[in-house]
Amino acid sequence: MVTNKKASKDIYNSELGSTYAVNLTTNYSYKFTPSFLIKRFLKNSPAEKVGLLKSDIIL
Numbered sequence: 876m877v878t879n880k881k882a883s884k885d886i887y888n889s890e891l892g893s894t895y896a897v898n899l900t901t902n903y904s905y906k907f908t909p910s911f912l913i914k915r916f917l918k919n920s921p922a923e924k925v926g927l928l929k930s931d932i933i934l
Contacts, residue, residue, distance in 0.1 A: 910934050 911933040916922040927933075 908934060 913931045
């Protein structure tokens, strides 16, 4: 919503003669889920046995 209000002379609006008020209504919701990036794993480890590869991301 943008509203125009009559303004008294000030240093910011001396040329414009008015001020503008901007009201923003925002509603954010964040949901973070853990993830893991495979950088390395041991030979014959459970990760290798299930088929994970280097640079895989586990969500």
